[in-house]
Amino acid sequence: xxxxxxxxxxxxxxxxxxxxxxxxxxxxxxxxxxxxxxxxxxxxxxxxxxxxxxxxxxxxxxxxxxxxxxxxxxxxxxxxxxxxxxxxxxxxxxxxxxxxxxxxxxxxxxxxxxxxxxxxxxxxxxxxxxxxxxxxxxxxxxxxxxxxxxxxxxxxxxxxxxxxxxxxxxxxxxxxxxxxxxxxxxxxxxxxxxxxxx
Numbered sequence: 001x002x003x004x005x006x007x008x009x010x011x012x013x014x015x016x017x018x019x020x021x022x023x024x025x026x027x028x029x030x031x032x033x034x035x036x037x038x039x040x041x042x043x044x045x046x047x048x049x050x051x052x053x054x055x056x057x058x059x060x061x062x063x064x065x066x067x068x069x070x071x072x073x074x075x076x077x078x079x080x081x082x083x084x085x086x087x088x089x090x091x092x093x094x095x096x097x098x099x100x101x102x103x104x105x106x107x108x109x110x111x112x113x114x115x116x117x118x119x120x121x122x123x124x125x126x127x128x129x130x131x132x133x134x135x136x137x138x139x140x141x142x143x144x145x146x147x148x149x150x151x152x153x154x155x156x157x158x159x160x161x162x163x164x165x166x167x168x169x170x171x172x173x174x175x176x177x178x179x180x181x182x183x184x185x186x187x188x189x190x191x192x193x194x195x196x197x198x
Contacts, residue, residue: 028049136198
């Protein structure tokens with residue numbers, strides 16, 4: 001997968017997310033209007049509202065992680081809003097420890113790394129994200145980790161096996177984007193923690 005392939009893939013990701021965010025936003029607006037007009041409250045409406053909120057959060061996250069990165073910066077509040085919405089009601093908690101605005105290209109790498117950590121923490125846990133100088137560190141902690149060595153090796157080798165599943169695409173994409181940014185992904189793990197830095 002070369003640079004041109006990444007560019008095409010991220011443009012596709014941006015297009016899909018861009019096209020989906022509008023109808024999902026319209027559904028959410030419709031639900032709010034129903035609520036204001038006193039229409040059909042109940043568990044069914046709550047389920048629809050919860051599902052729309054979850055879908056919207058995922059699309060916002062995916063738009064950064066898999067979309068085309070620009071030279072723009074993302075502020076602390078915007079990043080935390082996306083992460084909070086993504087993890088609401090989930091098994092993982094995420095703490096964003098960076099106070100100032102960050103380049104969108106770097107946030108994209110962090111979001112991909114976050115998905116890698118989530119893959120190793122199916123039973124839940126805590127993820128802390130920090131930046132020292134130019135180096136990002138994501139530290140995942142959990143009582144139980146599930147680390148597929150074949151998949152995690154991709155971060156160092158950049159060689160994705162043909163058996164790679166769609167849910168694991170972040171493992172193939174992160175090291176290539178990191179390389180194009182002049183970075184290398186380093187993994188450090190133990191029985192109850194796993195750390196990614198680049």
